[in-house]
Amino acid sequence: MRFSDAFEARFTEMLTHYPTKRSVLVPTLLFAQDEVGYVSEDVIAELATRLELTTLDVRNVMSYYSMLVTKPRGKYNVQVCTNIACTLKGGDELLSHCAKRLGIGHKGTTADGQFSLEEVECIGACSWAPAIQVNYDFHENLDVPKMDAVLDGYAKK
Amino acid sequence: MGTRGFGFGMADANITVDGKKITAPAGSLLIDACKNAGIEIPSFCYYPNLSLQGACRMCVVRVDAPKMPKLQTACTTTISDGMVVTTDSEEVKQSRKAVVEILLGNHPLDCPVCDAGGQCELQDMTFTYGASESRYVEPKNHKQEQQWSPVVFFDSPRCILCYRCVRVCNEAMDVAALGVENRGVSSLIVPNGGDHLDCEECGMCIDICPVGALTSGSYRYKTRPWEMNHVSTICTHCGDGCKTTLGVRSSEAGMEILRGDNRDKSGINDDFLCIKGRYAFDFANREDRLRQPLVRKNGVLTAVTWEEAVTAVGDKFAEVKQSGGVFGVIGSPRSTNEEAYLLQKFARSTLGTNNIDHQRTADFPAFVSALAGKPEMAGSMRDAYMVPAILLLGGDATDEHPLLAYQVRNNVRLHSAKLYVVNSQEIKLKRQAAEFAQIPAGTESGVAAFLAGDDSAVAAIATAITSADAWRALRETLRSAQNLLIAFSSDLQGDGIANIAKFAGSVSGAKVICLADYANSRGVADMGLYPDLLPGYASAAKAGLDLAGMSAAAQQGKLGALLVVGANPVYDLGFAADSLNNTFVVVQDMFLTETAAIADVVLPSASAYETSGTFTNTSGDLQLVKKAGDLHGTKPDFEIIVRIASAMGVDVSTLVPLGAGTTADMGQSRGAQSGEADRSAVYLQKQGLEARVSPFDAAALFDEIQRLVPGYDVSRMNLMAGNDVRTTTAGKAAALPASRGESLRPAHDTLFSSGSLGRYSRVLNSVAENRDSKLVEVAAD
Numbered sequence: 001m002r003f004s005d006a007f008e009a010r011f012t013e014m015l016t017h018y019p020t021k022r023s024v025l026v027p028t029l030l031f032a033q034d035e036v037g038y039v040s041e042d043v044i045a046e047l048a049t050r051l052e053l054t055t056l057d058v059r060n061v062m063s064y065y066s067m068l069v070t071k072p073r074g075k076y077n078v079q080v081c082t083n084i085a086c087t088l089k090g091g092d093e094l095l096s097h098c099a100k101r102l103g104i105g106h107k108g109t110t111a112d113g114q115f116s117l118e119e120v121e122c123i124g125a126c127s128w129a130p131a132i133q134v135n136y137d138f139h140e141n142l143d144v145p146k147m148d149a150v151l152d153g154y155a156k157k
Numbered sequence: 158m159g160t161r162g163f164g165f166g167m168a169d170a171n172i173t174v175d176g177k178k179i180t181a182p183a184g185s186l187l188i189d190a191c192k193n194a195g196i197e198i199p200s201f202c203y204y205p206n207l208s209l210q211g212a213c214r215m216c217v218v219r220v221d222a223p224k225m226p227k228l229q230t231a232c233t234t235t236i237s238d239g240m241v242v243t244t245d246s247e248e249v250k251q252s253r254k255a256v257v258e259i260l261l262g263n264h265p266l267d268c269p270v271c272d273a274g275g276q277c278e279l280q281d282m283t284f285t286y287g288a289s290e291s292r293y294v295e296p297k298n299h300k301q302e303q304q305w306s307p308v309v310f311f312d313s314p315r316c317i318l319c320y321r322c323v324r325v326c327n328e329a330m331d332v333a334a335l336g337v338e339n340r341g342v343s344s345l346i347v348p349n350g351g352d353h354l355d356c357e358e359c360g361m362c363i364d365i366c367p368v369g370a371l372t373s374g375s376y377r378y379k380t381r382p383w384e385m386n387h388v389s390t391i392c393t394h395c396g397d398g399c400k401t402t403l404g405v406r407s408s409e410a411g412m413e414i415l416r417g418d419n420r421d422k423s424g425i426n427d428d429f430l431c432i433k434g435r436y437a438f439d440f441a442n443r444e445d446r447l448r449q450p451l452v453r454k455n456g457v458l459t460a461v462t463w464e465e466a467v468t469a470v471g472d473k474f475a476e477v478k479q480s481g482g483v484f485g486v487i488g489s490p491r492s493t494n495e496e497a498y499l500l501q502k503f504a505r506s507t508l509g510t511n512n513i514d515h516q517r518t519a520d521f522p523a524f525v526s527a528l529a530g531k532p533e534m535a536g537s538m539r540d541a542y543m544v545p546a547i548l549l550l551g552g553d554a555t556d557e558h559p560l561l562a563y564q565v566r567n568n569v570r571l572h573s574a575k576l577y578v579v580n581s582q583e584i585k586l587k588r589q590a591a592e593f594a595q596i597p598a599g600t601e602s603g604v605a606a607f608l609a610g611d612d613s614a615v616a617a618i619a620t621a622i623t624s625a626d627a628w629r630a631l632r633e634t635l636r637s638a639q640n641l642l643i644a645f646s647s648d649l650q651g652d653g654i655a656n657i658a659k660f661a662g663s664v665s666g667a668k669v670i671c672l673a674d675y676a677n678s679r680g681v682a683d684m685g686l687y688p689d690l691l692p693g694y695a696s697a698a699k700a701g702l703d704l705a706g707m708s709a710a711a712q713q714g715k716l717g718a719l720l721v722v723g724a725n726p727v728y729d730l731g732f733a734a735d736s737l738n739n740t741f742v743v744v745q746d747m748f749l750t751e752t753a754a755i756a757d758v759v760l761p762s763a764s765a766y767e768t769s770g771t772f773t774n775t776s777g778d779l780q781l782v783k784k785a786g787d788l789h790g791t792k793p794d795f796e797i798i799v800r801i802a803s804a805m806g807v808d809v810s811t812l813v814p815l816g817a818g819t820t821a822d823m824g825q826s827r828g829a830q831s832g833e834a835d836r837s838a839v840y841l842q843k844q845g846l847e848a849r850v851s852p853f854d855a856a857a858l859f860d861e862i863q864r865l866v867p868g869y870d871v872s873r874m875n876l877m878a879g880n881d882v883r884t885t886t887a888g889k890a891a892a893l894p895a896s897r898g899e900s901l902r903p904a905h906d907t908l909f910s911s912g913s914l915g916r917y918s919r920v921l922n923s924v925a926e927n928r929d930s931k932l933v934e935v936a937a938d
Binding site: 054056064 | 334335
């Protein structure tokens, strides 16, 4: 399968960073997911061939990381932290509000493919709790109205 | 013990364990050092010669000097001088108890029905460390058991995630069919095919599983370990000679083999056993085993008593002999040494013929001849695991010689041996090869000639992958190798073998292995199942008919009687069924084979698992074959031959040395057999052995083999203890005619068939069918 030139450049460069090829697997899986949207069967087979691993090896590593997924998810992946600091400041309310508004649960995706919802562990934004992460962007010090504004912003994009 | 245990060049370290002073090489693992000193440290995930996992935390110990802040895992701690260790304190016991409690948290505790019950390491640890009360009160997470292949089942709730199966499959077998998905409590052992295994079906994962998570399709839920008799004998399939432990139970038929495994581990195969040794014992249990002698009456094979059948054979053989008729005798490469020796002795002395042959799969006469005077050049199966360099010439060892492939692979992995593969195909062992040289198919003998110094041979063996220059470089590399082991397939014979031996002679410390197909191919060759060679490859005064000669004689109606022992000449040795119409055919076999179906008398024989004796594997390692039980109605081939001789009116003590020299003739008589019983008696007395009293005692002929067959003068004590002992190629074969010519019929079996017996194994057939059906599915896509 074909990846973008940017991916190829990064992949080639990364191979020089490690003594063995298989060490490149974890970051490469993430880059491939960012590009394809999820880790497809094709991605697994391609990376296995490139890194001289079995597809089982790739699956073993991949399934360890909850941030790597094997099914397509929404354009915007809303990750709501419910770890201790966020929960004390209302993270659970944010999660249930999102679930209600989007009509999906944990790891669900809306029918139009715009949003996915995920309950996650600490995202390292405790000082600005409650916090969420949409794809790679953080939104902090939220409450329900602010949360709606964030979602509205993405829905309009 | 792998590289870690050898401690090459390492200084010794003195450590104190539980107040006891221990000395071991510095850098060895604490768990190994303790084990060697007789201090047991429990573990689940640690397994010798596999990579370290440190997953189970069962082997924790307290290391006081140097003071370490918390308990350490003995399986990952290397020792250093002055270390002070405590392995049995209250603290350590508490920790282990906690580990067992956590492991039992989601364990189904279905020991009363579990296959592993009674031989389970988790059970043992629970009894030792006693976590009988659990604080875990939540419902257990149950998952349905899964069938991964015809022979492998997985019951995930029993799994303790020690990763042994994953490591043995990845590292020792290089199959990589098992992995671990997910993480933490959700971790699961998974097969490479998603819901099934695509693998060699060796079953190593089942043997190595400390609990009952991986179970065998052929054994599961059939019996309990303590209800069986466990007999360690030698596998009857390929020529490598693995020890397999048969679990046997009495049944209406006499006995039933329920399990084959390698829990014994005392054999030449260490941890290894392939699908054939593990599952393909099932031919012995088939309902269509012959259990009554059959005699053809009015054209129909009719069940009769042993007495009647043996008398019929004896009378007819005596009659053919009397009238000067021609005999033919065909033996089997799966007979024991004793049976083969007796068969040729019976043919030569009782029937008076040299018309004796068997299915040859390697040119052992040429091999022994090439190594004449240099017995130290014959390699053993153990060498394949120990030598620093190996050359594999031809064949696909993974399929045809699974143990050899395993030893070579793990020698490369654990001892960094250099492997050179020369083959026309890209065989699996290429993955371990330091160099792979590809040759055009059928040019193996050209390789031997080139290696032996014939530079003109390089043109025929050069390919796009391996150029003539590359060949010259490879030859130089091999010449400078130390203690090179060369194993060659049946593609080499005659001059090819002479060339490879010549080349080996020029390499310092080089050894050679000649690969043949069946359990005792080497043994029956050593025992002289040849028309022109006697035991020990001594030339017969006058060569008899070989297989082709006997077949031609039968065609011309000149073969008076044919005795077939464990072979099937009509099926696979080129005998036309109707050519035997005028021949009196006697077949000794387990099944009504194509040849038995047209025989005049069929005598039901015992399998190798129902017989005592010895096997010599393809590399000349001699091992004890132990009888696992009796199947009612059958008799070992040995006994059948003696009974036939007796029915012919022969004094059986001329065949099987009996008694203690009471027939002394003080040398007055002359001739080949004169004073035979006496020499045996003198030999027995000298060896401190008792005189044999039964004509059916195969050991009596082993006495004679030891006394008379060159190379078999091995340590009897060692052999009887269950060890493999080395026979040597010291023979009289030096004087073989140069252009003797061998007609080989190699089986070229895959791993899932096994020549003469694979046809009768349901497990091998079901695995092969399972594979074929998958290929069809793929093709249909």
